[in-house]
Amino acid sequence: MENGPKRQVELSCPLPLPATERILLAHGGGGRLMNQLLETIFLPAFANPALLARHDGALLNCEGTRLAMTTDSYVVHPLIFPGGTIGDLAVNGTVNDLAMCGARPLGLSAGFILEEGLELKTLRTVVESMREAARVAGVSVVTGDTKVVDKGKGDGIFINTSGVGVLETQQPIGPASIRSGDAVLISGDLGSHGIAILSVREGLEFEGAIKSDTASLWPPVRALIAAGVEIHCLRDLTRGGLASALNEVATAGGVGIAVDEAAIPTTEVVRGGCEIMGLDPLYVANEGRFVAFVPEREADRALTILREHSVSSGVVRIGGVVEGQPRIVTLRSRVGGNRVLDMLSGEPLPRIC
Amino acid sequence: MKFLEEYRDRQAVGQLAQAIRRIVTRPWTLMEVCGGQTHTIVKTGLQDLLPDTITLVHGPGCPVCVTPLETIDRAIAIASRREVIFCSFGDMLRVPGSSKCLFDAKAEGADVRIVYSPLDALQLARRHPDRQVVFFAVGFETTAPANAMAVWQAAREGVLNFSLLVSHVLVPPAMEAILNSPNCRVQAFLAAGHVCTVMGFEQYEPLSSRYHVPIVVTGFEPLDLLEGVQLAVAQLEDGRAQVENQYARAVRRSGNRPAQQRISEVFEIIPCTWRGIGEIPASGLRLRPAYRFFAAEERFHIHVEPVLESSECIAGLVLQGQRKPQDCPAFGTRCTPEMPLGAPMVSSEGACAAYYHYGKRTQEAGGTVVSITAAGH
Numbered sequence: 001m002e003n004g005p006k007r008q009v010e011l012s013c014p015l016p017l018p019a020t021e022r023i024l025l026a027h028g029g030g031g032r033l034m035n036q037l038l039e040t041i042f043l044p045a046f047a048n049p050a051l052l053a054r055h056d057g058a059l060l061n062c063e064g065t066r067l068a069m070t071t072d073s074y075v076v077h078p079l080i081f082p083g084g085t086i087g088d089l090a091v092n093g094t095v096n097d098l099a100m101c102g103a104r105p106l107g108l109s110a111g112f113i114l115e116e117g118l119e120l121k122t123l124r125t126v127v128e129s130m131r132e133a134a135r136v137a138g139v140s141v142v143t144g145d146t147k148v149v150d151k152g153k154g155d156g157i158f159i160n161t162s163g164v165g166v167l168e169t170q171q172p173i174g175p176a177s178i179r180s181g182d183a184v185l186i187s188g189d190l191g192s193h194g195i196a197i198l199s200v201r202e203g204l205e206f207e208g209a210i211k212s213d214t215a216s217l218w219p220p221v222r223a224l225i226a227a228g229v230e231i232h233c234l235r236d237l238t239r240g241g242l243a244s245a246l247n248e249v250a251t252a253g254g255v256g257i258a259v260d261e262a263a264i265p266t267t268e269v270v271r272g273g274c275e276i277m278g279l280d281p282l283y284v285a286n287e288g289r290f291v292a293f294v295p296e297r298e299a300d301r302a303l304t305i306l307r308e309h310s311v312s313s314g315v316v317r318i319g320g321v322v323e324g325q326p327r328i329v330t331l332r333s334r335v336g337g338n339r340v341l342d343m344l345s346g347e348p349l350p351r352i353c
Numbered sequence: 354m355k356f357l358e359e360y361r362d363r364q365a366v367g368q369l370a371q372a373i374r375r376i377v378t379r380p381w382t383l384m385e386v387c388g389g390q391t392h393t394i395v396k397t398g399l400q401d402l403l404p405d406t407i408t409l410v411h412g413p414g415c416p417v418c419v420t421p422l423e424t425i426d427r428a429i430a431i432a433s434r435r436e437v438i439f440c441s442f443g444d445m446l447r448v449p450g451s452s453k454c455l456f457d458a459k460a461e462g463a464d465v466r467i468v469y470s471p472l473d474a475l476q477l478a479r480r481h482p483d484r485q486v487v488f489f490a491v492g493f494e495t496t497a498p499a500n501a502m503a504v505w506q507a508a509r510e511g512v513l514n515f516s517l518l519v520s521h522v523l524v525p526p527a528m529e530a531i532l533n534s535p536n537c538r539v540q541a542f543l544a545a546g547h548v549c550t551v552m553g554f555e556q557y558e559p560l561s562s563r564y565h566v567p568i569v570v571t572g573f574e575p576l577d578l579l580e581g582v583q584l585a586v587a588q589l590e591d592g593r594a595q596v597e598n599q600y601a602r603a604v605r606r607s608g609n610r611p612a613q614q615r616i617s618e619v620f621e622i623i624p625c626t627w628r629g630i631g632e633i634p635a636s637g638l639r640l641r642p643a644y645r646f647f648a649a650e651e652r653f654h655i656h657v658e659p660v661l662e663s664s665e666c667i668a669g670l671v672l673q674g675q676r677k678p679q680d681c682p683a684f685g686t687r688c689t690p691e692m693p694l695g696a697p698m699v700s701s702e703g704a705c706a707a708y709y710h711y712g713k714r715t716q717e718a719g720g721t722v723v724s725i726t727a728a729g730h
Contacts, residue, residue, distance in 0.1 A: 024460050026456070275354065336398070337397050
């Protein structure tokens with residue numbers, strides 16, 4: 001066998017360029033590559049205090065009224081999937097980003113990019129699901145835009161929604177408010193959305209009784225605020241799953257988070273789907289779940305209030321904010337060992353065996 | 354989930370860890386051969402539960418990690434052809450070749466698709482008779498039967514637009530190569546349960562007696578691994594060296610004979626180069642002459658320049674269990690899962706990636722991880 005430094009590295013060194021000069025799918029995956037994109041391209045270009053807070057929505061002050069503003073684009077395939085459509089996602093996602101700021105949604109915009117040849121029946125189904133999602137959230141779509149692109153230049157429907165909301169609380173809700181000793185709550189079981197989508201994608205042939213968890217998170221958040229619960233931070237779990245959300249919060253707040261794997265709820269269908277596909281439920285996408293950081297003394301009250309709402313009836317406490325490991329998330333595994341819970345790197349890839 | 358959660362039970366794991374503590378009197382070094390086992394050990398923090406005197410080193414059983422750079426380059430060159438639909442298991446897509454990975458080729462327009470089985474690729478070939486469908490047949494004995502079956506079916510049905518780019522390696526010759534190394538520190542093996550499900554474990558018996566080394570066929574769940582450790586340590590403490598089967602719920606001594614027959618009908622054994630380790634005699638597979646028509650490297654005459662590995666990457670030593678990932682100066686700094694220098698940082702089965710994702714970071718400077726140690730160390 002050959003070991004050791006036997007050959008010199010020359011031009012064909014496998015060391016990749018410091019950053020790839022093309023966009024990869026993983027740049028949109030909600031993990032580390034996306035963060036690099038934000039830090040190297042978008043944040044330097046648009047730097048301002050509202051953006052640099054890097055919250056789910058930006059906080060604006062309009063002559064004494066505190067507003068939150070957010071935007072999101074939706075490119076999911078298939079357009080209609082078990083438990084939802086690209087339309088509910090587009091409404092719920094933006095409403096949820098506002099809710100995570102503690103903001104009541106005032107109005108949404110909806111921009112549609114439609115591909116030539118799209119069946120009107122599909123569009124009607126999508127728009128109807130948007131109407132219903134907006135009704136549940138108590139918000140109206142107040143402005144919109146439609147463009148059509150050549151066949152092959154889109155994927156049926158792309159939707160962008162933006163939302164403006166008014167802050168319903170004086171508390172600064174965000175990573176900077178997190179304190180050591182805070183309890184970490186999660187609003188329900190993980191991974192249903194991601195597994196529901198994967199189950200119907202071409203080639204997987206994995207179907208089961210599973211539905212996306214897409215839902216509006218404003219009703220439970222409104223209830224917490226109305227009850228006067230002290231809330232330090234809220235974060236909805238989307239791409240990258242719980243692991244990436246916790247890491248983003250730990251980094252932004254400069255705090256350490258420790259969670260207990262055995263306490264994190266997942267359904268048997270999600271666990272089974274993840275086993276088959278070699279994925280980890282902690283990294284699978286959600287569209288109707290959030291994590292809440294509240295002071296220890298408020299934890300029981302928050303759990304009681306959240307349990308009363310169907311979308312957060314499965315709320316549980318999964319861990320806490322700890323000293324001595326700034327910006328690191330650790331996990332006590334199901335069998336009792338400890339490890340780092342890292343952010344998603346690139347796309348989650350199915351393993352060979 | 355039945356047949357899974359029983360093997361992840363915290364109480365049973367704790368009791369087994371205690372039982373291991375009771376029998377250990379000396380330091381021992383064990384190698385878990387398969388990357389899937391490494392993944393479980395690091396992901397569940399099993400090393401935390403073992404006595405400090407037991408060192409687990411991580412073996413070469415990660416197919417992504419040992420696939421030569423030139424094979425990756427050949428895959429990228431084939432995938433980049435206009436007529437080709439290139440199919441692969443997911444984690445091969447991010448493995449760096451000499452200048453890019455399959456994901457980069459995809460971003461540049463190549464038709465690269467993730468499939469879960471070579472039979473899915475064969476199905477694509479049936480559906481797209483005007484395209485050339487190539488499956489990247491990577492792996493150990495575990496994936497060989499399905500790959501053999503895909504070629505056998507393609508031949509029987511005359512699906513002539515289907516081909517395999519084969520990079521198959523065999524486990525027992527690699528274990529023997531590790532034992533032959535003058536720097537070998539492995540005192541017992543936890544053999545890869547999946548490989549033995551197909552191949553059985555008769556092949557390990559001469560190895561165990563010739564090198565006087567305990568070999569325990571071991572599964573992939575936390576309890577499996579602890580039981581494998583317990584059996585191996587008991588042998589070492591008693592001075593025994595034999596083959597034992599911890600994974601009896603899946604593995605028989607003779608393995609899966611029909612699968613073995615299909616493999617040997619379609620493939621022949623050849624010497625093979627392992628990335629980071631070098632050439633090992635009789636350690637790889639290629640299509641037999643009767644099936645050579647389905648060999649992608651012959652169908653597409655692609656010349657690939659021999660390429661040099663990063664001199665900094667110590668993947669070869671890591672794969673042989675001579676060094677731990679964090680011994681590498683580039684670990685976690687110049688080499689990360691997003692920008693890997695070597696393949697073990699790419700796959701979730703790779704030892705370096707497992708340590709990177711799940712290890713304990715001990716120090717940070719300005720947000721950059723400067724030092725990482727494995728869980729439990």
